[in-house]
Amino acid sequence: MNLPKSEHPRLVIIGGGFAGISLARNLINHPVQVVMVDKRNYHTFQPLLYQVSTSGLEPDSIAYPIRKIFNKSKNIFFRLAEVQSINDKDNFLSTSIGKIEFDYLVIATGSKTNFFGNKNVEQNAMSMKSIPQALNLRSLILENLEEASITKDLQQRKRLLNFVIAGAGPTGVELSGALAELKKHVVNKDFPDLNMDEIQVHLIEGEDRVLPPMSKKASKNATKFLKKLGVIIHTNTYVEDYKDFVVETNSGKTFETETFVWSAGVGGAPVNGLKASSIIDKMKRYRVNHYNQVDGYEHIFALGDIALMQTKNWPEGHPMVAQPAIQQGKHLANNFKRTLKNQAFIPFTYFDKGTMATVGRNKAVVDLHKLKFGGAFAWFIWMFVHLWFLVGFRNRLVTFMNWVYSYINYDRAARIIVRPFKSKKLEMHDAD
Incomplete structure (x- = not known):
């Protein structure tokens, strides 16, 4: 896989949704090489998809090119590819465009429709x-x-x-x-x-x-x-x-x-390759600790809808909406910055900003x-x-x-x- 060589650690992000974009934005021009991989070249503002489907908005109103978001950064790279599997032993992704090696991996693949077997x-x-x-x-x-x-x-x-x-x-x-x-x-x-x-x-x-x-x-x-x-x-x-x-x-x-x-119903969109024990079968979400590390791994993380972080206030995990994803992305970026300074990670705490819905x-x-x-x-x-x-x-x-x-x-x-x-x-x- 053709990527620029770097003296800095490589962080690969799978997914350009709310979590992935939030993480990458907060690492712009920091001493880490960030590679974002997504099967689409744009970020989708999913809360307004229903307006596209009912003729209220054109799709380009709620989509934004991922490369344009980071075109002024020197350390963030984008690759248009579909991830096929994760090799957790040799630390690389198998993708539709070849192998992508990583030092750290963040899975931010979001969710997909859950039909409950019907x-x-x-x-x-x-x-x-x-x-x-x-x-x-x-x-x-x-x-x-x-x-x-x-x-x-x-x-x-x-x-x-x-x-x-x-x-x-x-x-x-x-x-x-x-x-x-x-x-x-x-x-x-x-x-x-x-x-x-x-x-x-x-x-x-x-x-x-x-x-x-x-x-x-x-x-x-x-x-x-x-x-x-x-x-x-x-x-x-x-x-x-x-x-x-x-x-x-x-x-x-x-x-x-x-x-x-x-x-x-919705469920997570996991990637093949990690230990089966790290995935909660019912919702297809990765079990993560308070630092968003996937269960059984120190260098592999999960954010947003795909991550199941069980806490006292959220025993079934955080809601599968934009805010937890955005906050987790920003928090993990800050923890990576702490790592670069040889400082310990700080646990994530979700700040619930409320819920809203429109009817018309x-x-x-x-x-x-x-x-x-x-x-x-x-x-x-x-x-x-x-x-x-x-x-x-x-x-x-x-x-x-x-x-x-x-x-x-x-x-x-x-x-x-x-x-x-x-x-x-x-x-x-x-x-x-």
Whole structure:
């Protein structure tokens, strides 16, 4: 593998998500050679993927070239490659472009959709963990609307206009709210020949309330907002199967739909090669200590969604969201700086900055420890926070202008079928 020789130790990072970017940024121009490896050449701001899938934003608004992030640093290098395995004895990665040796390795591969072993759901449902998948979903939504406007088959039209989302966490709530607003403000203008009453958005949740990770007050507010938008909520309901365009549930209730989105679970995305004992089978996350070292290793670390750090306050590990990843990346960078000064590592402590989710225009919920509220003020806070953490001034500006345009005109400017999906239905999920 052709990399510049260096007198400094080489730190290889697998993954250009929140954790990997945070770590590398905090090591710019320090005496360590950093090599970031990712199968895509851009960083994705995943919290806004649902807006790409519902025509609110174009993908380049939430993606940023990794090389551009570090183009002013002298010690950080990027390689576009897919990691195939880790050799923990000889300290190298086997990748699609050859061998990459390391002194330290950081696994920051994030998460992927967890279908809990349901093969039919995995094969037939839509996921939304990457930009290609979000574009697939956008195309499918728009193609189904186009098809519904010309079909004379009443049963087929019902399937085409029935949108079903499994999982009422933040992603499911935000997606269902966005679909309901798309129907209310855009579809009725673009498709005047469609009966808006035939378009239904169903949100399925296995727990007894939406947004189970958040407070009961947030759940109550979110439920109120969703119902006001016309979303039909089904709690205490589990999806058991999806085949032949029919969603089957534990309650016996079925849904005929050609747009079924699975947002009911995520799991880690581990890499082949490390000791089997270092991975927690249930969630496919690496067990790490308080320094983010993978169980059984001193020179291999894991950050973010892929890392399971069990503490008194977080017995099941930190939540699989952006903040723990960002904080762990910064903290590990500081620990590496301490190593260069022959100082001992400091344990990581997560500072919980709260949780938030948006349902739609002037509708959001925020949990800030003891302070819990919803409505327009929560929505503005949600917008500010998401704009702040977007990478790049251009992305912040373009996203802000899109939001202002949509707010004033009740419009979604990105409703373009760039890459038809239905003709390529088999090219989806993890292949993306």
